[in-house]
Amino acid sequence: MAYLAKDLGIIYEFNKENQPTKVVDSGTTLTIETFDCFTDQIQSEDDVMSEIDWNQVNPATGPVFVEGAQPGDILKVKIEKIEIGDQGVMAVVPGLGLMGDQIEKTEAKIMPIKDEKVIFNGVEAPLTKMVGVIGVAPEGDGINCGTPGAHGGNMDNTMVKEGASLYFPVAVEGALFALGDLHAAMGDGEVSGSGVEVAGQVTVSLDIIKGEKIIQPILENEEVFSQIASGKTFDEAANLASLLLIERIAQKSGLPTTEVTMFMSMLAQLEVCQVVNPLKTARLSVPKWLLENIGVSLIEK
Amino acid sequence: MAYLAKDLGIIYEFNKENQPTKVVDSGTTLTIETFDCFTDQIQSEDDVMSEIDWNQVNPATGPVFVEGAQPGDILKVKIEKIEIGDQGVMAVVPGLGLMGDQIEKTEAKIMPIKDEKVIFNGVEAPLTKMVGVIGVAPEGDGINCGTPGAHGGNMDNTMVKEGASLYFPVAVEGALFALGDLHAAMGDGEVSGSGVEVAGQVTVSLDIIKGEKIIQPILENEEVFSQIASGKTFDEAANLASLLLIERIAQKSGLPTTEVTMFMSMLAQLEVCQVVNPLKTARLSVPKWLLENIGVSLIEK
Numbered sequence: 018m019a020y021l022a023k024d025l026g027i028i029y030e031f032n033k034e035n036q037p038t039k040v041v042d043s044g045t046t047l048t049i050e051t052f053d054c055f056t057d058q059i060q061s062e063d064d065v066m067s068e069i070d071w072n073q074v075n076p077a078t079g080p081v082f083v084e085g086a087q088p089g090d091i092l093k094v095k096i097e098k099i100e101i102g103d104q105g106v107m108a109v110v111p112g113l114g115l116m117g118d119q120i121e122k123t124e125a126k127i128m129p130i131k132d133e134k135v136i137f138n139g140v141e142a143p144l145t146k147m148v149g150v151i152g153v154a155p156e157g158d159g160i161n162c163g164t165p166g167a168h169g170g171n172m173d174n175t176m177v178k179e180g181a182s183l184y185f186p187v188a189v190e191g192a193l194f195a196l197g198d199l200h201a202a203m204g205d206g207e208v209s210g211s212g213v214e215v216a217g218q219v220t221v222s223l224d225i226i227k228g229e230k231i232i233q234p235i236l237e238n239e240e241v242f243s244q245i246a247s248g249k250t251f252d253e254a255a256n257l258a259s260l261l262l263i264e265r266i267a268q269k270s271g272l273p274t275t276e277v278t279m280f281m282s283m284l285a286q287l288e289v290c291q292v293v294n295p296l297k298t299a300r301l302s303v304p305k306w307l308l309e310n311i312g313v314s315l316i317e318k
Numbered sequence: 319m320a321y322l323a324k325d326l327g328i329i330y331e332f333n334k335e336n337q338p339t340k341v342v343d344s345g346t347t348l349t350i351e352t353f354d355c356f357t358d359q360i361q362s363e364d365d366v367m368s369e370i371d372w373n374q375v376n377p378a379t380g381p382v383f384v385e386g387a388q389p390g391d392i393l394k395v396k397i398e399k400i401e402i403g404d405q406g407v408m409a410v411v412p413g414l415g416l417m418g419d420q421i422e423k424t425e426a427k428i429m430p431i432k433d434e435k436v437i438f439n440g441v442e443a444p445l446t447k448m449v450g451v452i453g454v455a456p457e458g459d460g461i462n463c464g465t466p467g468a469h470g471g472n473m474d475n476t477m478v479k480e481g482a483s484l485y486f487p488v489a490v491e492g493a494l495f496a497l498g499d500l501h502a503a504m505g506d507g508e509v510s511g512s513g514v515e516v517a518g519q520v521t522v523s524l525d526i527i528k529g530e531k532i533i534q535p536i537l538e539n540e541e542v543f544s545q546i547a548s549g550k551t552f553d554e555a556a557n558l559a560s561l562l563l564i565e566r567i568a569q570k571s572g573l574p575t576t577e578v579t580m581f582m583s584m585l586a587q588l589e590v591c592q593v594v595n596p597l598k599t600a601r602l603s604v605p606k607w608l609l610e611n612i613g614v615s616l617i618e619k
Binding site: 115120126202203206207209211251252256259260275280282283289292310 | 408410415416417420421425427436438439440441443503504505506507508509510511512513514551552553556557560561564573575576577579580581582583584585586587588589590593598602608611612
């Protein structure tokens with residue numbers, strides 16, 4: 018199976034100028050090794066947080082050039098497996114997250130991971146492994162890996178876990194895919210601005226889909242399709258996710274926008290990815306059984 | 319069992335000046351009959367929406383005066399049972415909800431309810447019965463029943479369903495509790511601004527808790543405690559919910575705020591009640607198993 022070591026190169030910005038560290042064909046299954054979001058700088062609670070280089074956060078491994086991917090295509094990324102290290106780290110930082118103005122100084126906690134649990138303060142919490150940063154290069158200027166957007170990036174979406182597939186709008190030749198920022202556990206919202214940050218590796222399969230366009234990333238799992246969108250505020254992100262999903266379903270079903278809006282208000286779930294990054298990220302998840310009932314394939318495969 | 323008919327009186331505003339239509343003791347189980355959110359004005363799709371009296375929306379039945387309730391107490395409201403009529407109505411209205419600027423004219427659909435399903439466009443959707451408007455009178459000026467706040471009101475929280483308990487901060491003598499605006503089905507967010515609106519009746523048990531204070535409503539079900547908060551934007555509501563929940567847990571557990579913040583970022587879920595009313599409503603839900611592990615009773619009973 019194809020493997021991409023993190024030592025071959027990481028990016029701190031999704032950028033069309035980045036040189037690929039790997040070239041693969043569509044249909045490839047690839048295991049990608051990742052640093053944690055601090056580029057593994059914090060290995061013990063004695064590592065002084067003030068000495069952290071904040072220019073080295075949220076690295077993504079890659080980029081991967083997918084042969085044949087052209088602007089306007091879709092890159093489908095299935096998360097086959099997430100493997101993580103045996104310790105995570107969580108930080109609170111003044112100004113970061115919903116409690117940022119209550120935090121006086123940066124503080125980190127090392128959290129051992131053992132027997133599918135993360136241990137903190139004597140509490141053993143179940144793992145909810147997920148990928149925080151994942152995406153493709155945008156068309157224009159580069160976008161810092163700490164920020165989410167139409168290209169993906171730091172969406173911090175708890176649904177990006179084993180078994181889920183993501184669909185990204187390809188903006189540049191080869192897509193220039195990269196991922197990083199694994200979390201051993203995180204709740205929706207990422208209240209503190211930090212999950213249980215952990216190094217590891219993610220096995221993905223990469224496929225190009227031609228002949229169909231999307232505007233912002235879409236996620237699929239066994240139960241739902243989920244339209245993701247980012248914006249300056251959560252309210253703005255939620256508006257965009259609704260507009261994109263409802264217009265897509267209306268166009269594909271032939272139903273009036275008014276009736277699709279009613280279906281969504283009745284059956285779709287507006288959910289929080291995160292409200293702590295430079296842009297906020299919402300998702301609107303619609304059950305697959307409804308789409309089947311109204312004869313809609315949200316993505317033709 | 320005590321019964322309160324809707325014909326005895328409804329309110330369109332939670333207001334300390336409202337005259338009670340029922341007086342009960344703490345510990346009473348009471349069935350409250352409710353109009354739908356249009357005060358039952360729309361009975362067929364031929365009822366012209368332009369003739370709707372928009373001053374008669376979101377009625378709540380009551381208020382109920384609970385003997386012994388004093389400002390500073392908590393009113394616990396357990397939702398024992400929700401019974402609904404055999405047809406619902408859903409509307410889209412220009413300017414209302416996330417798709418409001420795409421809607422050209424007000425349109426309503428009647429949706430039959432049969433065998434625990436709501437039927438729309440040939441699709442049979444499972445019921446997710448909930449209470450949209452529920453609360454107590456605020457201390458100061460009255461608050462329209464379409465708006466949520468510290469007093470409860472139009473929170474449109476899908477977790478307000480059978481089996482859940484709500485805790486409200488009592489602001490006036492007798493609490494002046496009321497509820498209405500049942501939904502046969504609604505997704506988190508209430509994207510269109512309307513659930514499947516339906517008349518019905520709700521059986522609640524009402525209990526006064528003394529010696530403990532809350533600032534905004536808290537919800538409890540079998541799995542979680544959930545801090546609810548409303549604000550001008552969803553982001554503001556989310557900030558307030560986080561601050562209130564984290565400070566409460568820190569105070570009751572003796573853990574530093576930083577460590578409670580980490581626990582919440584790891585294990586609590588920031589969720590959307592609604593983003594379509596004059597104020598937006600967030601909830602932050604923390605699993606009970608975590609609270610038990612760190613020795614916290616969020617509400618002493």
